[in-house]
Amino acid sequence: PLTAASALTLFAEARTTLRMFLDDCRLARNEVIARQPLTSAQLMLLNVQYQQIVRPIQRAYAEKRTRVNPASFLLTDERELRQFWETARLKDRQAGGDKHEISESIEPPRKRPPRTPEEREQLISGALWGGVGVMTLAILAGAFWLFSSSSPGSDNGQAPAMAQDEPPREAPSARETLNHMGITWDAFTMRAAIERNDTRVTALFLQGGMNWQLAWTEQAFAAGHTEVLQLLLRYPALMDEVKPCRRFITTLSHDMSSGAPLTAMHKTYLQTFCTVPAVVTRQQHDTEQARLRAQARPSADNKKWLKIQSAIYDAIH
Incomplete structure (x- = not known):
C-alpha cells in the first residue's frame, strides 16, 4: 500500500x-454543486484531509513507486474549472442527486443488477454464434481476395510489406520538458522561477513533484x-518547510510596520x-x-504593533 504509517490515523484502520x-x-x-458556499471550517478541514490523502501518494510518485502524480491534477485554469463544475451539476441532475455514502469497498455503484444464470448462458451462446459468423465471413473474404488478386507481387510469391503502426508515444513528463x-x-532553479513570477x-x-518552501515567496509577495503565489496554493502538500x-x-509583521498592507493573499497563506x-x-501570546x-506605554509605535499583531492573529484564529 502507498499509505504511510503517519497518515490517515484518525481511526484504527487507515x-x-x-x-x-x-x-x-x-x-x-x-454543497458546491448546489451553489452553497463552504465555511472556513469546511475549507480548513478539506485542506487537512487533502494533505493526509495525497501526501503518501505524492511521496510514492517522487520515489517512482507509482505513475500517478496528484499534483498534476491541480493545474487548471478558471475556464476548465468552471466547465468541470457545470458538467458535475449536469450529471448530478441527471442522476437525481448524490445520496449514497462512500461504500466500504470504495467501488463505483453498479448501473444494473447482476445477470441471472439464464441470461449469462444466453449471452455466452450469442457471443459464440457471433464468433462463428465472423470467422465464416473472414474465411469467405480471404478466399475471394486470393482468387481475385492479380498483382505481380502475388505471382512472384512476394507479399507486399505491411506498414506497421508506430506505437503511441507517451507525452513527456514535466521533468523531461x-x-x-x-x-x-x-x-535553486525553482526558487528563481518563483521570484521572477x-x-x-x-x-x-x-x-x-518538486517540494517548495514558504520562505521562497518573500520576493513574490x-x-x-x-x-x-496562486499557483503555489494549488500544491500545499508539496510545501515541506519545517516550522515555516x-x-x-516575522517578515510580514515588519513589512506591515513599514506601511505594507495585510492583503487577501497574505491571509490565504496564513490560513493555509x-x-x-x-x-x-x-501568535496569541505575541x-x-x-x-x-x-x-503600559500608549505610544504610537506600541499601538501600531498591537494593531499588526492583532490583525495577524485574527487571520489565523
Missing part, C-alpha cells in the same frame, strides 16, 4: 479513515506576483499554512504582549 475523509469530500462537493528547455532540476517553469516543477510560520509572520495550534498559541506594552 482504510476506514480514508473512507470517512472521502465521504466528507463528497458532502462538500454536493524542463530538461528539453535546458532547465536544471533543482530547488515564471508560472510556466514553476508549474512544471510542481507537476514533477514584495513584488506583488499574485500569479505564481515564524519567519513568514499557519493555523496549527502551536502557531496560533504563539498579541497579548503587544497589548500589555500598549497599555
